[in-house]
Amino acid sequence: MTSFDPRKPGWRYGSDPDRLLSTMEEVGFDPTHVPGSYVPHDEGDEDEEFTIDRPAVDGALMLAARLTGVVLSQRVLNGPLLAGSPVSQG
Numbered sequence: 001m002t003s004f005d006p007r008k009p010g011w012r013y014g015s016d017p018d019r020l021l022s023t024m025e026e027v028g029f030d031p032t033h034v035p036g037s038y039v040p041h042d043e044g045d046e047d048e049e050f051t052i053d054r055p056a057v058d059g060a061l062m063l064a065a066r067l068t069g070v071v072l073s074q075r076v077l078n079g080p081l082l083a084g085s086p087v088s089q090g
Contacts, residue, residue: 006056010034020063027062 002019004012009029012018024031065071 006060008033008035009059020067023063023066024059027059027066029059029063 001016002012002014004017006029009024009031010033012031018031021031061072061077
């Protein structure tokens with residue numbers, strides 16, 4: 001229904017791209033922010049990946065907690081990240 005890159009919350013897509021607008025704003029996202037609308041930290045610094053002042057990771061985790069009711073503790077966030085890999089069908 002709704003998808004967006006937490007670093008670029010102004011670019012939303014899906015069948016209902018604005019469905020989460022109020023919740024996004026509640027957790028600190030600026031749903032009008034799009035790439036190129038940043039203010040560099042240092043004079044001449046043009047690398048947007050390092051100058052966006054947006055709550056990308058924190059905001060994404062807070063949004064997920066609001067939507068699912070599942071809050072990840074600091075212990076979980078600072079611990080080992082469990083992952084799996086696909087099993088080869090060969």
